[in-house]
Amino acid sequence: MMAGRLENKVAIVTGGADGIGRAISILYAQEGAKVCIADINDELAGQVVAEIASFGGKAMFAHTDISDPASIAAMVNQTVETLGEPQVLVNNAGFITFTDDPATLDRATWKKIFSVNLEGMWECSRAVLPFMRKAGEGVIVNLGSVHSFQIVGGHFPYAITKHGVIGLTRSLAVEYGPENIRVNALCPGMVETPTAMATWAAMDDPEGVRKAVGDLHPLRRNASCEEMAYPALFLATHESSFMTGQSLIVDGGRSAFYSD
Ligand SMILES: NC(=O)c1ccc[n+]([C@@H]2O[C@H](COP(=O)([O-])OP(=O)(O)OC[C@H]3O[C@@H](n4cnc5c(N)ncnc54)[C@H](O)[C@@H]3O)[C@@H](O)[C@H]2O)c1
Numbered sequence: 001m002m003a004g005r006l007e008n009k010v011a012i013v014t015g016g017a018d019g020i021g022r023a024i025s026i027l028y029a030q031e032g033a034k035v036c037i038a039d040i041n042d043e044l045a046g047q048v049v050a051e052i053a054s055f056g057g058k059a060m061f062a063h064t065d066i067s068d069p070a071s072i073a074a075m076v077n078q079t080v081e082t083l084g085e086p087q088v089l090v091n092n093a094g095f096i097t098f099t100d101d102p103a104t105l106d107r108a109t110w111k112k113i114f115s116v117n118l119e120g121m122w123e124c125s126r127a128v129l130p131f132m133r134k135a136g137e138g139v140i141v142n143l144g145s146v147h148s149f150q151i152v153g154g155h156f157p158y159a160i161t162k163h164g165v166i167g168l169t170r171s172l173a174v175e176y177g178p179e180n181i182r183v184n185a186l187c188p189g190m191v192e193t194p195t196a197m198a199t200w201a202a203m204d205d206p207e208g209v210r211k212a213v214g215d216l217h218p219l220r221r222n223a224s225c226e227e228m229a230y231p232a233l234f235l236a237t238h239e240s241s242f243m244t245g246q247s248l249i250v251d252g253g254r255s256a257f258y259s260d
Helices: 019-030 042-054 069-082 107-117 119-135 158-179 194-201 206-214 226-236
Strands: 010-014 034-039 058-063 088-091 138-143 181-188 247-250
Touching: 010 019, 010 069, 010 119, 019 034, 019 042, 019 058, 019 088, 019 194, 019 226, 034 042, 034 069, 042 058, 058 069, 069 119, 088 119, 088 226, 107 119, 107 158, 119 138, 119 158, 119 181, 138 158, 138 226, 158 181, 181 226, 194 206, 226 247
Parallel strands: 010 034, 010 088, 034 058, 088 138, 138 181, 181 247
Antiparallel strands: none
């Protein structure tokens, strides 16, 4: 039997309990990685760990709020004790905001989204970097978005945090490239996560909305979570060994499409 593409690797996936992170956690485990699911949702994280165990994979759950550096430190310690020192970090946890008028946004929401979507990525990176530097190897995959490059009205300040993710990615790639630590961003178009589907289900015409959003992509549909897991696997393996500081845009052609 061929060895998995992440055999003997320890990977931390933030937000690994649901959506894109869940698919990445499962695929990484299928490819032989030992995976720590770092998430605030204990129930869903437990289900992912059980699913990974059902095919003989190895995973653990660490209750983690990535907006809290102490919580991140505890998670990394737990990972090292249980699975070993991490060589792979997927900074996936994040959330979106819908804001009609930026001027009405309250300060608490502004601070919260930056503390999760941007600072959280940096603090998780900071916490695993010592192990990567010691090992002389490491891979960090940050979840950007089509919102990392374009402003879609009504999502303030989500797009600002996602623009920042690209800056963080490029900065860390430059700073730590000489130590063989690669940092790239994965930038999805619309992905049909359970949360997205539930949001649409609460609307008047869920199928109409789903189709309208899908039609923004030249492939005329939205992505599945698994369609993000494969590019995230590529970015974590030797197959992308000369790639760092880049954004892998996996958006069904959405960013190539201009409509007036
Ligand atoms: N779904 C999309 O269409 C889409 C498109 C582009 C980019 N993204 C990005 O992909 C990433 C994953 O998105 P998703 O749609 O799969 O999200 P999701 O809401 O389906 O899942 C997010 C997971 O992160 C966890 N989480 C949230 N806040 C956390 C915190 N403070 N600490 C730890 N865990 C936390 C949640 O519990 C959940 O398990 C995000 O960074 C998002 O911005 C998503």
